[in-house]
Amino acid sequence: MRKNIDAIIDNLIVQDYILFASVFILFIVLMILGVILRAKKNVSRLIVSIAFLILLLGPTLGYIEMHKFLFKNHVELLREQKLEFTKAIVVEGKITNGSEVDFYACKIIATAYRKTPNEYKNYILRLKPIQISSIVIQDIQKNQTKEFKMFIEPFSYSNEYEVGLEASCK
Known part of the structure; x- marks a missing residue:
């Protein structure tokens, strides 16, 4: 504590x-x-x-x-792909520093959610993700964009899913 x-x-x-x-x-x-x-x-x-x-x-x-x-930032999901021979998802994205200060560290969190045809149920399912993974990217200058690649693992869910990204920077 x-x-x-x-x-x-x-x-x-x-x-x-x-x-x-x-x-x-x-x-x-x-x-x-x-x-x-x-x-x-x-x-x-x-x-x-x-x-x-x-x-x-x-x-x-x-x-x-x-x-x-x-600490305004914008995280964009470029591509996500479920690997066939490993229990993992590859997530590629980019983060943009939209603030007036340089970031010395940004923690990017990727979250995998179950997906259904029901819009309201999807909102509720976002509260309990299947898997969460995070990485830290160092030194992002003002108005700079950096690309990143990360893995969500272990990921053994076989039905439809959705990946969400968010970042907190300092």
């Missing part, structure tokens, strides 16, 4: 600390405002409730949205 927390803290950037401090300061300001307006009970309760909501949701949602904005 301690190693996980240390790893999370080591991966934080300056903007993350600014976000967390801003959320905490906003929480304190709203709590003080709630105490000042304690004569108006309903308004005070609303402000205190909003303060706690901001304290609980602000860091998480802010972190997710800020990293989507700061």
